[in-house]
Amino acid sequence: MKTPSSHETKNYPTWMHIMREAITSTKELETFLETSLTQTPYSLFIPRPFAQRIKEAGIDSPIGRQFIPHAKENIKDGLEDPIADHLYSKGNGIIHRYRNRILFSPTEICPIQCRYCFRKNELGQQDDIFKAKRKALEQYLQEHPEVEEVIFTGGDPLILSNSKIDQYLHSLANISSVKMVRFHSRTPVILPERIDHDFIQLISRYSLKFDIVSLVIHTNHTSEWSPLFLRKINQLRALPINLLSQSVLLKGVNDQVDDLALLFKMLVINGIRPYYLHHPDPVKGATYFQLSLEEGRKIFHQLKKRVSGFILPHYVVELPNGKGKALAFNSQNFNSDGKWIDKDGEWIENPF
Template identity: 30%
Template sequence: MKPSDLNSQAADLFGNVSQNRSDLYSSFLWTDYKAQLQNRVKGLELEKYFELTPGERIGIADTIRLNVSATPYYISLSDPEDSNCPIRRMILPRESESVFSPEESSDPLHEERLSPVKGLTHMYPDRVLLFTNHECSVYCRHCMRGRKVSDSKERMLTEDLEACFEYIRSHSEIRDVVLSGGDPLNLSDAKIDWILERLEKIEHVKICRLGTRNPVTLPFRITSELCNIIESHNTDRLSIFCNTQFNHAKECTPEAKEAVLKLLKAGVSVGNQCVLLKGINDSGEIMLELHKKLLELRIRAYYMYDPELIPGSRGFRTPLAKGIEIVGYLRGKIAGMGIPSFVNDLPGGGGKITMTPDWYLGFYKPKRMHVFRSALRGTYHLSPEPPDSTMEESYPLLSEEMWERISPNSYGAGEKSDDE
């Protein structure tokens, strides 16, 4: 076949994809979230809306994680031609998703081991995670609960939820309940109202957090009716927060901002928990752009997650040093409320720990000085330990050699240090 014929064939294929997208987008009321869900595109049907690569076809056919499905809205944010489009990477599995590597586990955080009743994980003393449902608007390829999400066997019946509420009622140390899934906002308004009412009536539960990606993948779900329900339970007895997950600036659309503003008007604070994903957002520049956009959407940064060791996840994972590098890059370039904490949710149920750059270099005991490196300028700075301190033995010590090298060019509260 001549190169010109190949080019013509490719043009015809893209023309079909483009027309298919146009037909899909115009086939229903675009802002109707129920119609968006009814028109989700599943599995190999996605080939009508993307020029699939051979690896993507294998990924769709052989994924070992969870269903493949996306709303028309989220598809509209993606590039049908560019296989490296960040939104596309979160919609379409690649061949690597079909490989279960030795270090991976379907439940790396041991949530099932820490589940006293079906659908409830009690890892931290004062808080629990309540798995409300198994459905999402989009089945993101990096989802860490692929063992449960999109699996109809994991459906939470009313009696299952009642058992969870009974457990919470019987454990007075629990004051914080995270509603997750699936996506809790994929439940009906009536079911969400019922769940929040149950929680509000438990005297020792003071905080409810909604873990939802719908502001990103289906912002039309955040209706005035839903927000009225949430606001009715957001009272002096129960404080409701929302944590969502924007991973790339392309997701920060006017529709997303409108959804977030509705939540804010209902008195719900919105935070973001992004996931560090190889080839999608694993650079300081991309993360900076994302978090600048998030502040424009009035969303505060919360976490940046190191990806979990879930089946088929090698294609998404980055070196641990990459996340530390990104946090260091962000510091000084954006306000602190736009900088996420880089966390590793420890395998085996160890909980979250925060990973940070080495801004604190140590304590120089002869001078009783703490030595820091500036994130903003890279310069060295000194701060004395209080004279009445009894905690000097608890600090990592700075060596004499390091002190001699750093102190002549370091800064204190007054003038530049002269190492008196």
């Protein structure tokens, strides 16, 4: 995990101050929380205001478990690249897995280090996936007019400054084949200060230049939310953008039906449409968050009975070897032989 460089933080706003002062080592975190913790090989990054909330909730709370290092991270099972991003990497931060859309990773910086992250073995590794170049992105899109949507992922794209985001959106708005842009971000929840006036203005302006601008907010539990987050969401929902959520089903965090039902209802009440509930990927160093598909399906089945259909997200699982997402709870995606349909519409043997 990197922090913003001194160059980037010249005249920096409040949220960048918070980033600069974040807790970045186990020792610092032990002092802050007044407890002893296990050292793991993975980086640590927690903004102090969020660390304070973890301190109040406890390290075994749903927010503590997501961000505090755990001894089980030292277990060596699991995969370094569970969704096979590298098979589809085109270099310069571009991942082209589906025909009409690309993922673009303009940064490897995040507002926090999630212990379950599917990229936890890649972030901070100087990986090619994160060596983003704007000119190369423009050239790729010009050579691939079939791409209609650019999905900013990371790291976390909202950690870029407003002027950087402006530059990217300006470039994309001048490429006529690009109709939609989407941001996947954990920042509004972890560092709501980042959703500042200029950002709101920027997104509002660009919402008129694309057919659809989407913001997919990553949140796993309502205890992550603060009053400031809710105020910022109130401002965002007034914009003509598509506000969506994605969550990861995590053992010991949100694997209780009550917690998930509350999360998805509260999202809808606050103007955010639940989009994806991801089955956890078998990530090296994070397998202690895993549930079996059978366990996940039982939870989702209960959830279906508890909330209306418009509140339910898609429960999805990443098929191995980069075969894409499939609905984890849909009889059309597995037949009696245990076969699944991959992203290209091909039947594949049960990979689980």
